Amino acid sequence: MVERNIIRFGVSIEEKLLGRFDDLITAKGYVNRSEAIRDLIRDTLVAQQLEDPEAAAFGTLTMIYNHHHGDITDRLNHLQHDYYRNIVSTTHIHLDEHNCLEVIILRGKAGLIKSLADMILSIKNVKHGKFVIASTEHNLEV
Numbered sequence: 001m002v003e004r005n006i007i008r009f010g011v012s013i014e015e016k017l018l019g020r021f022d023d024l025i026t027a028k029g030y031v032n033r034s035e036a037i038r039d040l041i042r043d044t045l046v047a048q049q050l051e052d053p054e055a056a057a058f059g060t061l062t063m064i065y066n067h068h069h070g071d072i073t074d075r076l077n078h079l080q081h082d083y084y085r086n087i088v089s090t091t092h093i094h095l096d097e098h099n100c101l102e103v104i105i106l107r108g109k110a111g112l113i114k115s116l117a118d119m120i121l122s123i124k125n126v127k128h129g130k131f132v133i134a135s136t137e138h139n140l141e142v
């Protein structure tokens, strides 16, 4: 088991700002400020790590499209085969007679999977989509 050194530190902050922070973290379900602050620090560190295009990363791409429109199904299929090394899995749900929901899990260098997500989202007739990137760095374990 890894020994952890826990440091306590004081923070000077305006009362109103702290009040707003407390309201926010209570609404999110945090039971204390420490865990909320640790999460903010981790988010910032991950965001900074993922600015490096060579950083190892995972990502999920969620999108909605109408499969009747143009050649979108073929284009999505071809692109995913071209990048099969970076696509861990694809889940496809037929929402109704026309619309599809697809969730693609990507793995690879941050720069590459961001570009791949952009390529997919910019395909004509993709109605809506969102890419969320996550770090695989191990130095955030606290």
Ligand code: NI
Pocket: 067, 092, 093, 094, 095, 099, 100, 101
């Ligand atoms: Ni479908």
